[in-house]
Amino acid sequence: NAGVMQNPRHLVRRRGQEARLRCSPMKGHSHVYWYRQLPEEGLKFMVYLQKENIIDESGMPKERFSAEFPKEGPSILRIQQVVRGDSAAYFCASSPQKNEQYFGPGTRLTVT
């Protein structure tokens, strides 16, 4: 049973470009969570999704950031018009039910 997959593992974008981060949950998992880790910090919750629904987006910046988890395919975290402050590691976690989250390897985004 493959774990949570994230791609790309490393992504470099120039300021103003768009970044798309993908997360494929573990088989049978219908809950997906996105977290951001700034350098030397712990992970911070961004958004919680179930298939075709955003359940909690209280940690998402109000502008430029969006997330989706379509009926088919991976969950996508999209950052428009990236800025240097968006440079971070972005982790996805999936869960088959409440109270258990399995993390992917993360995507390290660098904005130049």
Add this chain to the structure above:
Amino acid sequence: AQTVTQSQPEMSVQEAETVTLSCTYDTSENNYYLFWYKQPPSRQMILVIRQEAYKQQNATENRFSVNFQKAAKSFSLKISDSQLGDTAMYFCAWMNRDDKIIFGKGTRLHILP
């Protein structure tokens, strides 16, 4: 608001020694979960141990055990017979029934040969 505090930014111990990492948290909720995650240089987040707040018995996983003091809101991690592969960042984390995990800032642990 819920917070998780790890008061030790960095620690070093000799291989085979026992080390305890501290964690305190603040919440007004009664039902929640506590975790310790390990993040090695690969940056993968690895679940080390999990504690349910309604269980009084401290969780144990091989060389890893916790000291859960609910009234004091304390959740420390003890690593026995430490090994070089235990070198990593360790994050204490709290989760409620809404499934949002709150992480501490981490403790960088060095196991010295």
